[in-house]
Amino acid sequence: MATRKPSDGSSRSASGTPARAANPHAPAGVRDAVIVGGNRIPFSRAGRKYADASNQEMFTAALEGLVARFGLQGERIGEVVGGAVLKHSRDFNLIRESVLGSSLSPQTPAFDLQQACATGLEAAITVANKIRLGQIESGIAGGTDTVSDAPVAVSEGLRRALLDASHAKTLQARLKAFAKVRPSDLKPLTPATDEPRTGLSMGEHQAITTARWGISRAAQDEVALASHQHLAAAWDAGFFDDLVTPFRGLTRDDNLRADTSTEKLAKLKPVFGRGLAEPAEPTMTAGNSTPLTDGASTVLLASAAWAAERDLPVLARLVDAETAAVDFVHGHDGLLMAPVHAVPRLLARNGLALDDFDFFEIHEAFASTVLTTLAAWEDADYCKAELGLDAPLGSVDRERLNVNGSSLAAGHPFAATGGRILATAAKLVAAKAAETGKPARALISICAAGGLGATAVVESV
């Protein structure tokens, strides 16, 4: 099958003392992790094209497209890391099983990781760090999620009865176990993404934050419109020709509405924040919130030497990353505000300011998440009180924000979003650097359930 000889994951020429990282702020003894490229399948709204596709099928498809793009057949990759937020218990080795179903060498190790919506980016950070430390020469990071094929759990009452029955020795004991089941126990529990500690959905949490920051409906719809327009333009320009491989006959993200307009968005009824006292008219609609989505994505990372040995292109470096968490339960910060905390720490460690970035990739969980994030960084009081900064972090140039669209248009298959954003950012900085002859930088920010956030800096090589 594969003509290329399976290669040793830790290539000889790159072993020994790792090459020094180009980043002057990197710790001593750490080398660069570069981004070679990415591949995802088109994202599809729940219940449509991928209605009966499993996470494993989708992630395998994303992997196969990556293997084909970069000629990785039979290659032993250092590690494949990824995960899914909504996961069947049988998928305990989801990523490894996907690798075994792919054209990669079966000797490629893999593991599952999960950090809610930050899963994909966290996977890339983990892979990059292994590369930077010289533990692996190459790695694939990614994620997959399906809401259509999500696990359905049984009620606690039925679960206990089933367990008791399976432990029972006699028929009578077995029947007795089931006798305890109440009709209400027979209702399946669909997976909830509600916050376990507050019982509120993510949308309701964000509605509180949106209201607190006074983000208007018009401003949110504007973000949503830009997302659709930017993503449509990127598709039309062929930007995704080497980032996406079709799956099950779907060739484009099917949540994308190239023809949406301010008027159309303005017509939609609010869905979150209806129980809040303020504002009188809730602002968050299905148009400015991400839809439930199915999809999978992958990113190929490597040491510069590994990429060079295989004549692979290099788009960018994954320079550094920072995660954060907020106390949304007892504290007063919003559920999705963690990246607001992570970014100042990340910038400080790398001697960077917001002005130093050519692109900002801020995950659009909701249009208002992006807007509250931007508002918080401009707010002197918040920056002082919550972030401990002497002055506001600064403003994000809206011209540089999500220039090729983001989750509002593409959709948001939770764990797959990080890979989508990272590959997009890497390609953007590479193109910008090629055009200007100067280094280009992107800041990535992804909020996640549980008050989590992951952020990263990507820089052209």
Added chain:
Amino acid sequence: MTDSYTKAVNSGFTKTLAKKLGLPRPAILRRFRAGDPLTVGPVLVVADDASMGDADTLAKELLGWGLDVRRQPTDDTRWGAVLLVLTETKRPTDVSSAVLATGSVLRRLATNGRVVTLSRAAADGDAPALAAARNGVDGFLRSLAKELRAGATGNGIVLTDGVAVNGTSVLATLRFFLSARSAYVDGQLLPVGPADADLPADWDRPLAGKVAVVTGAARGIGAAIAKTLARDGATVVCVDVPAAGEGLARTANAVGGTALQLDVTADDAGRRILEHARTRHGSLDVVVHNAGILRDKLLANMKPAQWDSVVAVNLEAQLRINEQLLGSGVEGLRIVSLASTSGIAGNKGQTNYGFSKAGVIGHTRATAPWAAAHGGTANAVAPGFIETEMTASIPFATREVARRLNSLQQGGRPADVAEAIVFLASPASAGVNGQVLRVCGQNLVGR
């Protein structure tokens, strides 16, 4: 992939029935498999008196390939092939005994046997009698091929420009015609000239170390071309439109190559192909223009988009890519383009397609000297009826008739087209340039 009719008339009760009813009984063609013998039996080499020296030379070459070579037409064997050497024939009357000797063994030609003629092309300045004898071979071979049965084929090598009978490309072509690789090539005469090239070190891997690009590789004939190129040693870059990426990835992963999602009608398609091949694989040696579309309509009902898109994909894209590749000074480039028998014989409802495919033949001939100036070649392959998703969409009755309208009474396979392309793309075929090789089972229409 053998059609169900062909299967039925070759096995069990239905075979007996078909025989009794005198139904056409297409043979199951022998296809190339690594390790199988080159021919299905001994090879008879016959020649007219003047060509005996060339016949001896060729017989020695065949012995070197491990074949059982005979010089006498005996009736104690099932012949695998007959090689009819008429290279030094001077007058029409010279060929009689050699031709009749060939005829004397045809009843004992094995299933999937081969008849190959070797003659010289009639050239300007030939004496009329010489030109008559040389050109006569053309009509002889095409007629003979129609008489052959049971999967046997007849093809001819026409030597040009004084090439020696054991010239590299002559031998490469002879081997192709004798082998199972040419299963669906029938009734064809291929002009072959001198070549500044060597025979392959390993006949099973003539493309070892070469980098080949195939457009339209996601499915059908293109996918088969990619697989055959890879089987014969090439590293393959698989190109198709982004929307066909899923199939493209499958092909690329099956052949250990790379997938390049690219519309060949893009202005810079040639440059992007070259850049990909060079940066990722170090060179570009072969380009196969296979991407093609059909938009059938009677001309009276033809919409501008139907005409224009067919011309853009099937013809203009090839021209532009060739210009960009040859213009960037790629050396030794082998270009193989997909034409079609529709471009030779014409087809109702296919004025656009016929124009595009005849156009391919035109530009192939015109590109040949340009390619040769850079040490390369430009050739075309014209498939007849090939069993693919494209032809599977033809209504049953039309399809059933179409696939029988050739000497082999069946449709070809994508792999048959691929074998011809790989042959033309191989280094040893350097002496074949500006030609159109038909892979059509000797379709009854056209040449």
